[in-house]
Amino acid sequence: MAENVWIVGIHMTKFGKHPELDTLDLGAQAARGALADAGLRMRDVGVLAAGNLMKAAAGFGQQLQKQIGQTGIPVFNVANACATGATALRVAIMAIRAGETDTGLAVGVEKLSGAGLLAGGSRVAAGDTWAPQGRFGAVAALDGRVGTETMPGVFAQIGMEYDHKYGGADFELFARISEKNHAHSTLNPLASYQKRFTLEQIMGDVMIAYPNTRPMCSANCDGGAAAVVVSESKLRTLSLEQQRRAVKISASVLTSDPWQEACQVLPDVNTLTRRAAEQAYEQAGVGPDDLDLVELHDCFATAELVHYDNLKLCPPGGAVDLFKSGATWRDGSMPVNVSGGLESKGHPVSATGIANIWEVATHLRGEAGDRQIAGARVGLAHVIGLGNACGVHILEKAAA
Amino acid sequence: MSARVPLVDYLVLAGDPHLTAHECTACGARFFDRRNACAACEGEQFRQVDVPTDGELRAFTIVSFAAPGVPVPFVAGVVDCGGTSVRANVVNTPADPEHVRVGMKLRLTTVPVGVDADGVEAVGFGFEPAS
Structure with a gap:
């Protein structure tokens, strides 16, 4: 039976519009916040799991290390749609349970302010003549013609x-x-928005896709969050205060x-x-x-x-x-x-x-x-x- | 009569228009896209089967906000055609919740998509109220 894994440090940035901060700034803020909360440093961490979708191919984890500490540890760049953050945490937990390290850092960051609809509108390029394309042999775009992709x-x-x-x-x-x-x-x-709405306001707002009006949809925004996780035996080497605040996974x-x-x-x-x-x-x-x-x-x-x-x-x-x-x-x-x-x-x-x-x-x-x-x-x-x-x-x- | 092509390769225009599916010969799972293997049982053999043209609306939404170039509002839904679920628009009825309800009976119909430079017409499909 693998050891229990504990959260000893965790941090969430303010969610909302951060025009002055880029993905790395938000990631660094989240990661350094979690490390400070844990009372640990990058040199204590044995594995980094880094989640980001918009820059998934850019080696976000390594870029983040270059801002907060390049210690040579393995980095797993994680992309798993809206479950990316949970997947990054899961990777760090698995590394600890596997006995590869006793301390892991998981980070998830996104900059989405003003991104609008995140899917839909996949249009086949308009050619001169119909030509079947893709796995449905479609001669024209399907979003809006065969249901919705939004x-x-x-x-x-x-x-x-x-x-x-x-x-x-x-x-x-x-x-x-x-x-x-x-x-x-x-x-x-x-929270990005801290505003109470009446039922009438919600039902009377702009309809996006019935029955979801605008306030019934999640808001695209910028934000980051990070967690430091340790094995139970590592936890027992930490201070009583760190142990008191630790949260068991x-x-x-x-x-x-x-x-x-x-x-x-x-x-x-x-x-x-x-x-x-x-x-x-x-x-x-x-x-x-x-x-x-x-x-x-x-x-x-x-x-x-x-x-x-x-x-x-x-x-x-x-x-x-x-x-x-x-x-x-x-x-x-x-x-x-x-x-x-x-x-x-x-x-x-x-x-x-x-x-x-x-x-x-x-x-x-x-x-x-x-x-x-x-x-x-x-x-x-x-x-x-x-x-x-x-x-x-x-x-x-x-x-x- | 000018030439016509279907919007998707699983729409058959000849005779009475209908949809076809790839049915796994081992487990009966049905798919509309080009297959590598069966997602349900890993089978590799498929046969073409006709999907019933009558169905019941299992889920829907009325899209009022879509990507540029997509006309709104429109009704998107899932139609249960005798046990085979089909993604489609609900057409020939007003796009409002007074006229569209889960459980309503629907039937397949064809929808014009456009005409290309050679004069070939592309034809799509939707489901309209059965009564």
């Missing part, structure tokens, strides 16, 4: 599919989920989507999340009822609903009832996205999968200030990257 549209369908299967989900219900997360964000000074799971009918027609974000959750609960030896808070991947309001069910926060088909009970508000029995979620905190894609772990860890340490969930001991962080990848981590407060 993320708001894809996740809108995923929410509507849940309604078709179980009923009870409509435009107003999805808007109310967004209302909750924006209300939560007012307590989070690191009780489960670390990454899955991809197994084949299901229709999964190549509309991305199936459900099956791989359910599998990841089942494996994580098994690894951690805890169940959904033990969770004090959950940060889940609300890239769109329609996505949050289906993940209540996928993460087993409710019985199958019970997501609408769970939300309507008020349980997922911060004063409810199962607080979800007390950070404000991606809809208000923002979604700098590669940073997201570490930032949600920072949120949970900060509550477990009792350091979440005005938005602290009192007495939080166990929390879960979930991300989805379309394609698909799902990361689920379960964290526990140090026993001492």
